[in-house]
Amino acid sequence: MGVHPRTERPLPELEGVRHHFVETDGVRLHVAEAGSGEPLVLLHGFPQHWYAWHRVLPLLSGDFRLICLDLPGFGWSDVPAEGCSTDDRVRLVLGALDRLGLERVGLVGHDWGAWTGFALALRAPERFGAFLALNMVHPWPTQRALLGTAWRFWYTALLEYPLIGRQVIRRRPGLLGYLLRRGLGDGPGWPQEELAEYAAAGSEPGAAYAGEKLHWGFVAGDIPRLALGRFRRQRLAVRTLVLAGDRDPVIRPALLAGADRYADDLRTEVLAGSGHFLPHERPREVADAARQLFLEAAGEGGPAAR
Structure with a gap:
């Protein structure tokens, strides 16, 4: 599989984090690890990378081995020429788990990382003891909810079209900063250096290409599945x-209804005053929810590396 050059930008520093790479299907994925114990894999959203979890990691590193993957094309991972669709991300993440020798893990995902997480849990449920999804719709939203909130995704039209989306992302890093700022609720704002980091990282040529491919892959692959009801067969x-956050401007609480009949055990909690970036806005609540969910699962034979 061909790849574009990955970034040479310096890594953000965070105490206790160790960095390495795993290669699967010809793609090198960057891994940032912290802590020890039962393994949890954390998947970031757009336009961020592993550092999106930096407020959460210190709160969980005493209980878990935290494995933050840079999704293909983002952060310090390779940029596959073809490999940024949901199916591709699932294949590469599962390959990374194999290379890391992890048979079964806990899974945390935010935004597009959470959409990837749903796809992973449906594709290979035996690999995941439990799943914490942040700020993302599940695969079974009601038609009424979709129709009522579709307009909130207006910005994706700027990002998704082949050859155009990458140019918008590459040449308009201010758009990424706007989306990050727009997504916040009543919690803390972005420190200027962190906002600059994500805008700069997300607008690099490889990441801009991957951002376009990620959004177009959803349009070309996942939306037809939603429209045709194919997820309802799973x-x-x-x-x-x-x-979720009740101030999330994109993933509204109404989108989270309707999954009960398609899931064995799915619960939803909406945090008041919170927006689209819970790992930044509410790291304590995210960590507490993760600890309770995954320790319970581990006690039942859940996310242990066997």
């Missing part, structure tokens, strides 16, 4: 908790 067997 059942979520992995214990799942969805955390």
Whole structure:
């Protein structure tokens, strides 16, 4: 599989984090690890990278081995020429788990990382003891909810079209900063250096290409599946908790209804005053929810590396 050059930008520094790479299907994925114990894999959203979890990691590193993957094309991972669709991300993440020798893990995902997480849990439920999804709709939203909130995704039209989306992302880093600022609720704002980091990282040529491909892959692959009801033929067997913010401008609480009949154990909690970036806005609540969910699952034979 061909790849574009990955970034040479310096890594943000965070005490206790160790960095390495795993290669799967010809793609090198960057891994930032912290802590020890039962393994949890954390998948970031757009336009961020592993550092999106930096407020959460210190709160969980005493209990878990935290494995933050840079999704293909983002952060310090390779940029596959073809490999940024949901199916591609699932294949590469599962390959990374194999290379890391992890048979079964806990899974945390935010934004597009959470959409990837749902796809992973449906594809290989035996690999995941439990799943914490942050700020993302599940695969079974009601038609009424979709129609009522579709306009909130207006900005994706700027990002998704082939050859155009990458140019918008590359040449308009201010758009990424706007989306990050727009997504916040009543919690703390972005420190200027962190906002600059994500805007700069997300607008690099490889990441801009991957951002376009990620959004277009959803349009070309996942939306038809939603429209044709193909997800309704699948059942979520992995214990799942969805955390959302009532101030999220994109993933509104109405989108989170409708999954009960398609999941064995799916709960939803909406945090008041919170927006789209819970790992930044409410790291304590995210960490507490993760600890309770995954320690319970581990006690039942859940996310242990066997």
